[in-house]
Amino acid sequence: MIWLAYPNNPTASLWDDATIDAIIEAAPGLVVMDEAYQPFASKDSLGRLQRYDHVLLMRTMSKFGLAGVRIGYLIGRKALIAEVDKLRPPFNISVLNCEAALFALEHTDEYARQATLIRSERGRIYAALQALPGVTPFPSEANMVLVRVPDPAGVFAGMKARKVLIKNISGLHPLLAGCLRITVGTPEENTLMLAALEAALQETAA
Known part of the structure; x- marks a missing residue:
């Protein structure tokens, strides 16, 4: 499994597109794109999810204005998400945190x-x-x-x-x-x- 921060922390830079694609194409397993800082970036990796079936994209609502709520989400092919979901605890997010996230999504x-x-x-x-x-x-x-x-x-x-x-x-x-x-x-x-x-x-x- 390969993890790539996009943008990176602490350099705040975006990796070169050609370099990222080369890493993904050479990777023998999953490639996870960590896009925690995406709200401030000029590009994202959503297009890579369509081109590659072994890429997952992680984001958080911490940089969306909810730093204390600790809500994150994962985007990827249905088959991959289904496998990850098998490892998820049944009550990993509290009702209060869910309500806070829903409120935020109503005020995007x-x-x-x-x-x-x-x-x-x-x-x-x-x-x-x-x-x-x-x-x-x-x-x-x-x-x-x-x-x-x-x-x-x-x-x-x-x-x-x-x-x-x-x-x-x-x-x-x-x-x-x-x-x-x-x-x-x-x-x-x-x-x-x-x-x-x-x-x-x-x-x-x-």
Whole structure:
């Protein structure tokens, strides 16, 4: 079984289409596409379900505005879903969680509006990060932006001192050296975050 995050976390990037298709075609078993961040992405894998019979697509309502409810769902060919369903506990989702999910599905316009705002704010953050000296932001297809800075520990501490929390992921993998992960918030939160980031950068450069 192969799992592919699409978009990926923490890079917030989409894998190349040709690369994904090559992996799927070479896979000896199931390929699961994890699309937890799909509401913020420009593409999805629904078309692959029609082209390949060994692909499953997972999504969550956590990024749909229901982070605390913990509701997810699986999309795939009927035969595959039937096999997975055999392993599902009979009461794996509470009645309250089901009602919350149904309520959300009755208000998809509002959640779509929120996702649109987050995508817009993501663009504003990315442009602001590009203008900061010594900062390298990476293109994002999720509700976060990966950024490389000269002193990630110092910047993290400086922002925390200003009551702004981000995630220092510089130690997770050599390819993430120097990287911080910034989650897109409300316009007001993002403005405060950018001000704290700029101040922390100046502080660490002094």
